[in-house]
Amino acid sequence: MTRSTVHQSDPRLDLVLERIVDIPRELVWIAWTTPEHLKKWFTPAPWTTVDCEIDLRPGGIFRTVMRSPEGQEFPNVGCYLEVIKNEKLVWTTALAPGYRPSSRPSVEVAECGLIVFTAVISFEPHGNGTKYTALAIHGEVEDRKKHEEMGFQDGWGKALDQLVAVVKKM
């Protein structure tokens, strides 16, 4: 493992959320990589994250189960690609653990809004806080649009607010 990949964003295919938060990046990292903390902030209320499994290494599992206010559960399984402590976390839903290509979703699941994407979360020091960047990389314009319509900006932004609140209570 040598140089880290530089991610070039393509506005046609990607979505990005960039924010300054007033907590140090070491704590943002912990909130992103510890199941007990992640469950408290990962899904914008009133949705909840009821389960989380993290094997923090390239090829390792990143699994969450989200629950809707009506009680329906949506499991998500992804695979970590890059793990650079306090700096960058990359995972994808295009691969399952061990880099196995994800099985094609049933039409039913696909209609529920399952989106294939790679997430690149970057943490840079910014004064006493952190410049936080979440980049969602898609393979198709339709996936980017669907993700946008599902409320990427609002949802990931609210989740980040929740993360900050969780960290401040740690």
Add this chain to the structure above:
Amino acid sequence: MTRSTVHQSDPRLDLVLERIVDIPRELVWIAWTTPEHLKKWFTPAPWTTVDCEIDLRPGGIFRTVMRSPEGQEFPNVGCYLEVIKNEKLVWTTALAPGYRPSSRPSVEVAECGLIVFTAVISFEPHGNGTKYTALAIHGEVEDRKKHEEMGFQDGWGKALDQLVAVVKKM
């Protein structure tokens, strides 16, 4: 980057070629990671590999163009996932460079036999030679079957024979 992933093979979904070759693994590595050498062995004759692009790092491009005896060209674009010199090389066609999910192939291309898989090539010292293991990991039983029917064992085996011949001429 810490621990490397251990790859557990699933016979329902995976294909594996394991062989002992009488050349040192450092040379097998060079043959796999240098475009000028790779083009000489990668495709079983009478097919040829007419172009090759390698950016040898996680997230980097692995692109080849194969040409059929009739002159038709088939480009393949994949992404490296793990690069451990002389030991292990992992790439996938489920992702494009920069970990971007691959765009869905057109029906036409899919019918030409494009298969989504992750390849794990392992090189272990074995006396003065190398124990060579090529593992092809699929997400669907149908993809494994299609790959098998396309001649995985025969094709990857012949390519390995060509690799050994190329290395012996280096």
